[in-house]
Amino acid sequence: MEDLLMKNTTLVEVHELKFNYSSKMVLRGVNLTIPTGEIIGLIGENGAGKTTLLKLLLGILHSQSGAIQWNKVAKPEVNTMFQNNLKLVGVTVRDLLQLTAAQYRNSRPVADVMEELALSSFAKRPLSRLSGGQLRKVAFGLTLVSNAQLLFLDEPTVGMDVNARQIFGRKIEQMRVQGKTVLITSHYLAEIQEVADRILILKAGKIKFNGTLAELQRGYLTSQISFVTNLPKARFQGLSNVKQVLVKGQQVTLDTTDSDQTLRALAPWLNQLNNVKITAASLENIFTAMTKEDDRHE
Numbered sequence: 001m002e003d004l005l006m007k008n009t010t011l012v013e014v015h016e017l018k019f020n021y022s023s024k025m026v027l028r029g030v031n032l033t034i035p036t037g038e039i040i041g042l043i044g045e046n047g048a049g050k051t052t053l054l055k056l057l058l059g060i061l062h063s064q065s066g067a068i069q070w071n072k073v074a075k076p077e078v079n080t081m082f083q084n085n086l087k088l089v090g091v092t093v094r095d096l097l098q099l100t101a102a103q104y105r106n107s108r109p110v111a112d113v114m115e116e117l118a119l120s121s122f123a124k125r126p127l128s129r130l131s132g133g134q135l136r137k138v139a140f141g142l143t144l145v146s147n148a149q150l151l152f153l154d155e156p157t158v159g160m161d162v163n164a165r166q167i168f169g170r171k172i173e174q175m176r177v178q179g180k181t182v183l184i185t186s187h188y189l190a191e192i193q194e195v196a197d198r199i200l201i202l203k204a205g206k207i208k209f210n211g212t213l214a215e216l217q218r219g220y221l222t223s224q225i226s227f228v229t230n231l232p233k234a235r236f237q238g239l240s241n242v243k244q245v246l247v248k249g250q251q252v253t254l255d256t257t258d259s260d261q262t263l264r265a266l267a268p269w270l271n272q273l274n275n276v277k278i279t280a281a282s283l284e285n286i287f288t289a290m291t292k293e294d295d296r297h298e
Contacts, residue, residue, distance in 0.1 A: 009036045010071055011150065011181060012057065017066035018205075019052055026052050028205030029066070036076075036149075037179045039172060041196030043189060043287060048202045050185040051082070054152045057183075076149030076181075077104055081139050081156050086127050093130070093138050094123040097145050104146040113145045117167060132159040140168060151175070153184045157191060169195060193283040201287070208290075213283060221281040221289050223259040225266075227252055227273040240265040244289050255281065255289050 014032040018025070026049040034040065044050050055061040057068060058080060079100075088096065094110065097119075101107035114120045117137050122130065130138065136159045143151050157165045165188075172195045175182055186192050192199065193213060201209040209216060217223075221243060233247045236254060241262050244255040256262040259278050266273065 010034070011036055011075065012071065013067075013069045014057075015067045015069070017053075017056060017063050017068065019049070019056060019061065019063045026205060027056075027063070030202075030205070030207055032200070032207055032210070034181065034183065036181050037176075038181055038197045039176050039195055040181075040183045040198050040200060041192035042183060042185045042200045042202060043187075043192055043283075044202035045291065049205060050202055051154050053202070054080070054082075054154055054183065054185065058152065077106075077146070078150045078152070079104075079143045079146040079148035080151070081143050081153045083155050083158065086135050086139055088127055090126055090128075092124050092126055093119055093141075096127065096138065097141055100142045101145045104148060106147045108145050108147045110145055113141050116144070116171075117141050117164075133161055133164065136160050137164055140171075144171065149180050151180065151182045153182060155186055156184060157186065157188060165191070189284040189287055190282065199283065201290070203290075216283070216286055217281055220257070221255050221286045222257055223281050224279050224285060225254045225256060225259055225262055225276065226279070227276040229269070229273050231269060231272055235269065236266075244292065255285060 010033055012034045014030055017027055017030040019027040026047075030053060042050050042053070052061065056063055058078070086096070091099075094114070097110045097113060101110055114123055117140065119137060119141055122134060127135065127138070136157070140153075140156055143153065157168050160168065169191070172182060172184075176197070184192065184196065196213075198212060199209065199216060200207055209219075228250050229252055230250060231252075233245055233252070236242065236245045236252060239254070239262055241256045241258040242254050243257060246253040246255070254262060263278075270276075
């Protein structure tokens with residue numbers, strides 16, 4: 001199995017996948033290839049179809065048209081982490097971890113996972129008596145104890161505290177080293193930026209972008225130039241390579257695809273700009289700019 005799961009082996013290919021709920025079209029022709037050994041971040045606005053796509057890949061839902069083709073030779077064991085999926089009555093944390101471990105060939109020791117995620121203090125507690133954050137930690141624990149090679153994580157850190165989210169980040173990094181394939185959806189874009197090798201942006205039912213953060217920055221937004229000034233916003237609109245002008249009081253931020261060109265365009269007013277800073281555009285900056293640009297064209 002290890003030889004079959006070499007990095008960059010194609011696990012699944014998606015061709016022109018379409019899906020609708022009644023009259024609402026959610027996916028309008030998704031094309032996607034998922035190779036082994038990548039941490040993939042899937043982002044999009046609410047209702048974009050992220051969870052629907054995961055459920056289609058897992059066979060929980062069935063598409064109206066299009067195809068999902070799995071590599072039958074290399075297909076690994078799979079585990080999932082969806083939102084609000086732990087509703088078993090009378091089952092304790094330890095029981096659930098043990099039941100899950102028993103379903104996988106190469107599962108990890110339950111005691112190790114409980115210690116790593118700080119679950120031991122409530123291991124004997126029924127799931128019904130756990131807080132939302134504790135349930136999310138347990139749900140993540142199920143993916144760890146399975147030791148599955150392919151994981152689908154839907155909004156995995158919602159409800160987790162800061163410490164739990166830091167542990168989550170470290171565990172995803174370990175999965176990268178181990179060569180696991182992980183597809184994560186999340187509204188915490190800084191988290192996706194931190195852990196993902198590749199980013200997918202789902203917009204209007206299609207994959208609008210598929211690539212690395214560096215590729216996204218080159219194609220849409222490389223940096224932000226911020227400064228303090230009394231000059232009006234209109235002075236900066238239409239400047240070379242500027243996608244968006246944000247103003248908060250006297251603080252102005254320019255989203256630009258080429259900071260050098262934009263700085264040259266700012267030259268006539270540099271003596272009226274204070275505290276000039278240039279920072280690399282974050283995933284959240286880029287996604288916000290893309291969304292606003294799309295809205296303007298709709």
